Amino acid sequence: MERVPIEVVTKGLETTSDKIRALAHAGYLRTEIAQLLDIRYQHVRKVLVDAGIDAGLQRTVELTRSTDIIEAPASDREPTPPAVLLEAGFSRVGEWTLDGDRLTLSGRAPAEVGVYAFILDDEVVYVGVTQNGLQVRMEQYRRGHAGQKTNARVNALIREGLAAGHRVSAMTAVPASFDWNGLPVDGAAGLEAGLIRLIQPRWNMRGRS
Structure with missing residues (x-):
């Protein structure tokens, strides 16, 4: 079923929040709403969560072998686009x-301690943190040594994605650490934990890197 055009859905609506809610009810996904309104994904998510609207989490799928239409159930985990991290x-x-058989990364990661993410096409699928430097961590994933379970597992996932014709890319961040009431706080570890809790990347096992 064809959706109502965005111009029709948002006609007469003045606030961005009203437009977000209307587009979600009209069947637009959260990622689409963010792109159409040129706003951050987190903004869309907050407006819909605050309003108790989960319509933006559902997608109608039409089967090629049947005229039946099935609707995927709403889930707490919606694919997160890399734009969320870039912004x-x-x-x-x-x-x-x-x-x-050689796996390589086209760019060079920073040498500093930090957080990294792997992107499968347009979805953040893995988030991790390293205390040994991001360059070293990327090299460990490239090698995928069998004796290091996480490295080997993620190396295999990257290879599977590439073999299936997907694009797999890497992103990094080097957040600053800070003090909280005189106590040290690790900015990188905190960011990783927060992102895993928010995004629930599907390559992370049981919410862990």
């Missing part, structure tokens, strides 16, 4: 590629 201060590093 918050993450930087693109490059794309993973396969040259024969």
Whole structure:
């Protein structure tokens, strides 16, 4: 079923929040609403969560072998686009590629301690933190040593994605640490924990990196 055009849905609505709610009710996904209104994904999510609206989490799927239409159930985990991280201060590093059996990353990650994310096409699928430097961590994933379970598992996921024709890229951030009431707070570890809780990336196992 064809959706009502955005111009019709938002006609006469003055506030961005009203437009967000109207578009969600009209069947537009949260990621689409953010792009159409040129606003941050978090803004869309907050407005809909505050209003108790989960319509933006559902997508209607039409089967090619049948005239039946099935609707995917609403889920707390909606795919998060990389724009959410870019707007918050993450930087693109490059794309993973396969040259024969050799896995390589087209860019060079920072040497500092920080947070990293892997993107499958247009979805953030993995978030992690490293205390050994981002360059070192990317090299560990590139090698995917069998004796290091996480490295080997994520290396295999990257390879599977590339073999299936998907784009897999990497992004990084180097957040500052700070003091809280005189106590040290690790900015990188805190950011990783918050992102995993918010995004629930599907390559992270049980909410962990």
